[in-house]
Amino acid sequence: MSAVVSPYSRKNPFPAHLTDVRTLTGSDSGKETLHFEVSLAGSELHYEAGDSLGVFPSNDPAGVDEVLGAAGLTGEEAVEGLDGAPATLREVLSRQATLREPSRQLITAIFEKCPDASELEEFVDPEAKSALEDWINGREVIDILLAYPAARFTPAELVKVLRKLQPRLYSVASSPKMHPESVHLTVAVVRYDLHGRKRHGVCSTFLADRAGEGSVPVFIHTAKHFRPPEDASVPVIMVGPGTGIAPFRAFLQEREATGAGGKSWLFFGDRNRATDFLYEGEINRWLESGVLHRLDTAFSRDQAEKIYVQQRMLENAADLWQWLEDGACFYVCGDASRMAKDVDAALHRVVETAGGRSPEDAAAYVADLKKAKRYRKDVY
Numbered sequence: 001m002s003a004v005v006s007p008y009s010r011k012n013p014f015p016a017h018l019t020d021v022r023t024l025t026g027s028d029s030g031k032e033t034l035h036f037e038v039s040l041a042g043s044e045l046h047y048e049a050g051d052s053l054g055v056f057p058s059n060d061p062a063g064v065d066e067v068l069g070a071a072g073l074t075g076e077e078a079v080e081g082l083d084g085a086p087a088t089l090r091e092v093l094s095r096q097a098t099l100r101e102p103s104r105q106l107i108t109a110i111f112e113k114c115p116d117a118s119e120l121e122e123f124v125d126p127e128a129k130s131a132l133e134d135w136i137n138g139r140e141v142i143d144i145l146l147a148y149p150a151a152r153f154t155p156a157e158l159v160k161v162l163r164k165l166q167p168r169l170y171s172v173a174s175s176p177k178m179h180p181e182s183v184h185l186t187v188a189v190v191r192y193d194l195h196g197r198k199r200h201g202v203c204s205t206f207l208a209d210r211a212g213e214g215s216v217p218v219f220i221h222t223a224k225h226f227r228p229p230e231d232a233s234v235p236v237i238m239v240g241p242g243t244g245i246a247p248f249r250a251f252l253q254e255r256e257a258t259g260a261g262g263k264s265w266l267f268f269g270d271r272n273r274a275t276d277f278l279y280e281g282e283i284n285r286w287l288e289s290g291v292l293h294r295l296d297t298a299f300s301r302d303q304a305e306k307i308y309v310q311q312r313m314l315e316n317a318a319d320l321w322q323w324l325e326d327g328a329c330f331y332v333c334g335d336a337s338r339m340a341k342d343v344d345a346a347l348h349r350v351v352e353t354a355g356g357r358s359p360e361d362a363a364a365y366v367a368d369l370k371k372a373k374r375y376r377k378d379v380y
């Protein structure tokens with residue numbers, strides 16, 4: 001590895017360029033999951049399998065125009081940006097402020113400026129945090145401005161009531177041993193309809209729709225807790241449905257690049273095999289070449305009842321238990337809200353049924369796996 005320290009970081013992101021974009025999902029899929037390749041050439045940035053890439057998006061220009069239109073402003077107005085430096089209002093709305101999550105300050109300002117906004121009174125109280133969160137959930141800045149056209153803001157007032165646009169993290173889907181100057185990503189594009197409007201996830205649609213035209217400000221987010229085992233002969237069990245596959249593609253590239261001898265077992269799931277089997281060709285080639293020893297898939301919508309990765313774990317409990325007893329590391333990546341919890345429950349069940357442990361002893365066994373850093377999660 002080069003001894004040169006990169007000048008780029010979260011505080012000073014590298015203006016990277018996309019060198020490749022391709023759609024991983026089929027045209028009939030209900031999802032849009034894309035593969036991106038981001039060049040780090042010239043940045044002196046280095047990453048490891050398991051890390052994430054931080055991306056600073058900018059907002060959709062059409063969305064910026066809508067907000068300006070609703071506020072009766074042009075965007076050319078000179079303001080102090082959210083970073084304290086002089087900027088135009090359009091620059092602030094494009095790159096510095098989120099137009100997705102309205103702030104309490106925006107609601108309070110509307111309440112104060114609008115005599116007919118009495119229904120907002122309950123949210124102005126700082127104690128009413130959860131009621132405000134429930135009401136705001138799903139609403140964007142544009143929804144609030146359109147709902148209260150009588151509320152007029154000066155450009156500086158508008159900037160003051162907006163929240164900072166935050167970067168998003170994406171699990172790195174490549175190994176630096178194979179791609180030292182490039183980071184690959186696997187991104188599910190967020191688009192949905194709500195409250196009668198089309199909604200776009202800020203960063204996933206920035207990458208999908210606009211990042212090809214200019215630079216993409218990026219940084220490396222180190223994840224020391226999610227590295228492949230230091231000893232490459234240690235077996236790995238990887239559970240990564242949907243975009244959770246990303247770091248495991250990096251792990252498998254790493255095993256291919258280094259000729260690591262340890263066994264590997266991948267559980268992958270998504271909606272339909274025909275359209276959503278991400279990286280199917282590569283995964284099958286790894287199976288054939290022996291880089292990947294075992295693959296179990298769960299395509300949730302190919303049959304009447306849902307089948308998820310945890311069901312495959314339970315069906316293969318005896319083998320899974322044997323791998324754990326042989327010292328395997330167990331990795332999970334992807335959805336935190338439901339999948340990771342259900343996979344955790346399935347792991348306990350595997351230890352109970354195949355390992356013949358009581359629920360308490362199974363919990364202690366899983367806790368020991370965690371303590372030994374043999375149960376690692378990167379969930380979001």
Ligand SMILES: Cc1cc2nc3c(=O)[nH]c(=O)nc-3n(C[C@H](O)[C@H](O)[C@H](O)COP(=O)(O)OP(=O)(O)OC[C@H]3O[C@@H](n4cnc5c(N)ncnc54)[C@H](O)[C@@H]3O)c2cc1C
Nearest residue numbers: 168169170171186187188190192201202203204243246380
């Ligand atoms: C460590 C880490 C690794 C990650 N790795 C990946 C990865 O490899 N690939 C990947 O795709 N993502 C990954 N993510 C998630 C990623 O960071 C973003 O959160 C994701 O891309 C959405 O960001 P966005 O800006 O496009 O959407 P945002 O503008 O942030 O909008 C997302 C929000 O929209 C709302 N929403 C979404 N869908 C709906 C719906 N159908 N109905 C109503 N509301 C909805 C939800 O409130 C959701 O939180 C990772 C996150 C972390 C923390």
Ligand SMILES: NC(=O)c1ccc[n+]([C@@H]2O[C@H](COP(=O)([O-])OP(=O)(O)OC[C@H]3O[C@@H](n4cnc5c(N)ncnc54)[C@H](OP(=O)(O)O)[C@@H]3O)[C@@H](O)[C@H]2O)c1
Nearest residue numbers: 188190191192241242243244269270271300308338339342
């Ligand atoms: N707005 C959109 O159109 C849209 C579309 C896809 C994803 N997303 C969002 O994008 C993010 C990433 O999506 P993703 O591709 O990684 O994954 P995902 O689409 O959320 O799910 C991938 C697979 O996991 C299954 N799954 C659902 N619940 C599960 C559970 N409890 N345990 C195990 N598996 C489960 C899904 O099945 P089922 O879906 O059949 O239940 C699907 O087969 C998620 O946060 C998701 O909310 C948004």
